Amino acid sequence: MSFGLEAVGLVRNFGALRAVDGVSFELQPGELLTVFGPNGAGKTTLLRMLAGVMRPDSGHVRVAGAPADVASRDWRHRVGIVSHQSLLYGQLTIEENLRFYGRLFGLDDLKTRIPERLASMGLSDRARTPVRELSRGLKQRVALARALLHDPEVVLLDEPYTGLDPHASAVLREQLASLKNGRRTVVLVTHNLKQGLELSDRVAIQVQGRFSSVTDSASLDLAELEVLYHAAVENPA
Amino acid sequence: MRAYLALVWAVTRKDLLVEFRTYERLTAMGAFAVLVGVLFNFSIDTAVVRPQDIAAALIWMTIIFGGMLGMGRTFRLEEEDGALAGILQSPIPLHALYLGKVLGNFILLSAMATLVFFVFGLFFRLSFSGNPVVLVAIVGLGVLGFVSLTTLFSAMATRSSMGESLLPVLVFPLLVPVVVYGATATDRLFAGRPVVEVGGNLRMLAAFAIIFTVAGAGLFRFVIEE
Numbered sequence: 001m002s003f004g005l006e007a008v009g010l011v012r013n014f015g016a017l018r019a020v021d022g023v024s025f026e027l028q029p030g031e032l033l034t035v036f037g038p039n040g041a042g043k044t045t046l047l048r049m050l051a052g053v054m055r056p057d058s059g060h061v062r063v064a065g066a067p068a069d070v071a072s073r074d075w076r077h078r079v080g081i082v083s084h085q086s087l088l089y090g091q092l093t094i095e096e097n098l099r100f101y102g103r104l105f106g107l108d109d110l111k112t113r114i115p116e117r118l119a120s121m122g123l124s125d126r127a128r129t130p131v132r133e134l135s136r137g138l139k140q141r142v143a144l145a146r147a148l149l150h151d152p153e154v155v156l157l158d159e160p161y162t163g164l165d166p167h168a169s170a171v172l173r174e175q176l177a178s179l180k181n182g183r184r185t186v187v188l189v190t191h192n193l194k195q196g197l198e199l200s201d202r203v204a205i206q207v208q209g210r211f212s213s214v215t216d217s218a219s220l221d222l223a224e225l226e227v228l229y230h231a232a233v234e235n236p237a
Numbered sequence: 238m239r240a241y242l243a244l245v246w247a248v249t250r251k252d253l254l255v256e257f258r259t260y261e262r263l264t265a266m267g268a269f270a271v272l273v274g275v276l277f278n279f280s281i282d283t284a285v286v287r288p289q290d291i292a293a294a295l296i297w298m299t300i301i302f303g304g305m306l307g308m309g310r311t312f313r314l315e316e317e318d319g320a321l322a323g324i325l326q327s328p329i330p331l332h333a334l335y336l337g338k339v340l341g342n343f344i345l346l347s348a349m350a351t352l353v354f355f356v357f358g359l360f361f362r363l364s365f366s367g368n369p370v371v372l373v374a375i376v377g378l379g380v381l382g383f384v385s386l387t388t389l390f391s392a393m394a395t396r397s398s399m400g401e402s403l404l405p406v407l408v409f410p411l412l413v414p415v416v417v418y419g420a421t422a423t424d425r426l427f428a429g430r431p432v433v434e435v436g437g438n439l440r441m442l443a444a445f446a447i448i449f450t451v452a453g454a455g456l457f458r459f460v461i462e463e
Contacts, residue, residue: 048463051322054463090317
């Protein structure tokens with residue numbers, strides 16, 4: 001059986017520090033996993049390995065059953081990433097940024113695809129605005145449009161709510177909720193227990209590089225998650 | 238092949254678009270070229286030295302030092318809001334990314350080199366009418382060798398905590414052939430020597446440019462991957 005996303009025994013060291021320590025999980029297509037954890041737990045490092053931006057010291061990742069090796073480029077059109085950084089060029093307009101990334105992904109229908117993505121993010125009237133002139137909330141929407149431009153099967157979200165005001169967070173939450181369209185596999189990394197829980201199918205708590213627990217979110221309410229989270233952080237396995 | 242070239246051009250086009258929005262690198266390199274030309278013009282005693290005799294060496298040193306100002310920032314642009322991670326996550330082959338960067342830098346440095354020749358030609362009363370095609374070939378090959386090397390090492394410096402200050406230390410020793418063969422060939426053209434006398438220098442510049450471009454494309458992934 002092929003999973004949407006599969007991580008097996010991922011380990012990454014930075015000198016003496018083990019940032020990610022034997023993380024394994026499998027996600028079905030359409031599932032959303034939220035990874036919680038304190039600062040320095042290795043969440044971003046984990047996501048960078050899942051995105052193929054960083055090489056694991058050991059372990060491997062599979063995307064839709066295919067090995068997602070860092071040296072290989074072929075599988076990357078299956079994955080989109082949104083980070084707390086926008087991954088955009090401030091000097092270029094929204095449209096130019098999307099066109100550039102579209103070309104990198106070898107898309108040949110950009111004339112129709114870009115306006116569609118901009119419309120779905122409510123950005124049509126700002127297509128020619130330089131990214132540096134956008135608010136943090138709008139920039140995150142452009143970042144999401146960029147990540148979804150090539151219609152990836154796996155979407156990785158690293159602290160997408162960072163720096164957003166409540167309204168911008170709510171707008172982004174709507175956009176992220178729409179990602180769960182039944183076939184897209186999503187991994188969301190966040191500090192915010194409430195925002196993370198409400199979208200997820202499963203939750204994991206990462207402490208000192210390890211997953212201390214992976215739980216179905218249907219069986220959890222926010223209070224229970226808080227208890228679980230604090231227990232994991234205060235008494236790491 | 239067409240798809241590959243389209244990827245290379247996408248990177249080049251993006252770099253040039255960003256540069257033409259800010260003129261950050263062109264301004265730094267251009268100002269340096271003009272200032273150095275002016276300074277040399279006033280600091281050389283023409284009663285003792287004929288400016289034409291030392292112009293070629295000064296031109297190449299200006300291109301190298303001025304070029305370093307711009308090339309050092311090649312990957313700073315990508316780091317500003319994490320854009321490099323976005324590119325690395327995409328399916329573009331890393332040698333295509335490297336070649337796109339090299340081509341962008343080649344165009345920018347060629348513009349700067351043209352300005353350097355213009356400034357020195359003006360101040361030192363140089364004549365470029367002898368063999369302009371050969372002169373363009375010398376400069377083009379020298380600039381290609383320079384940018385192929387500095388683009389690779391700029392990526393390496395970006396990954397280092399020492400950043401841009403590390404770049405000249407790494408690059409200057411390897412640039413000796415460009416300076417020696419470029420300056421010698423240019424000097425001979427300025428002196429009105431026959432083209433056959435610069436053939437060897439041209440071949441060395443071409444070999445240097447090809448070797449470093451090919452090696453850079455092959456080594457780039459080891460420099461840029463985490």
